[in-house]
Amino acid sequence: MTTTPTADWLRLDQQICFSLNAASRAFGGVYRVVLKDLGLTYPQYLVMLVLWERGDLPVKKLGEHLRLDSGTLSPLLKRLEAAGLVRRERSARDERSVEVRLTGEGAALRERALEVPRRIAAATGFDVDEIRELRARLDQLTAALDAAALEEMPGQGVQ
Structure with missing residues (x-):
């Protein structure tokens, strides 16, 4: 930004955050089309990617991988569970922790993805x-x- 006149720093087209947001929204549009056949939204796809890669995880760890808090992650997991792709179960080791596990259908979806x-x-x-x-x-x-x-x-x- 040092070569840009100070008066132009507040122009929308000079904001890296806007360029990143616009690219993110454009990705969202493409993912919406590509993921339609899998019956997943983009955030649900990200959850599935982590589970396919890492296996069963506590909700907290899953949130850390995705940089999501539990308030955002819980509704995603509920929808994935309702679709039969994951199960949420209290940990036998720690009652406060909830483990997320792929179902057979969730694991099989990986091939289609x-x-x-x-x-x-x-x-x-x-x-x-x-x-x-x-x-x-x-x-x-x-x-x-x-x-x-x-x-x-x-x-x-x-x-």
Whole structure:
């Protein structure tokens, strides 16, 4: 922003947050179409990705992976459970903890989901290396913003 005149810093087209939000909304539109056949929304798809990768998890750990609080995650899990894709059960080791487990149907859905990343990648118009580079830069951005938020609010943590 140092080469941009100060008067232009408040222009919408100069805001990285707006560009990221617009890209996120555009992704949402593509995911809505691609995930329709699986009967999943994008947030539900993210939950399934973590469970396919990690297996059974406590709700708290699942939320940490997805950067979601329990108030946001609980309704997602209820809908996935109603669809027969996951089960939520109290942990035998800790009654306060709820474990999320894939059902057989939820595990089987993984095979049908294998085409999703290819379709999304094709929609971006980027090649695999460009996607990896963009993801790495976004991960760097996220880490920098998390660190900046911690500096601004010591002891508060990032939600």
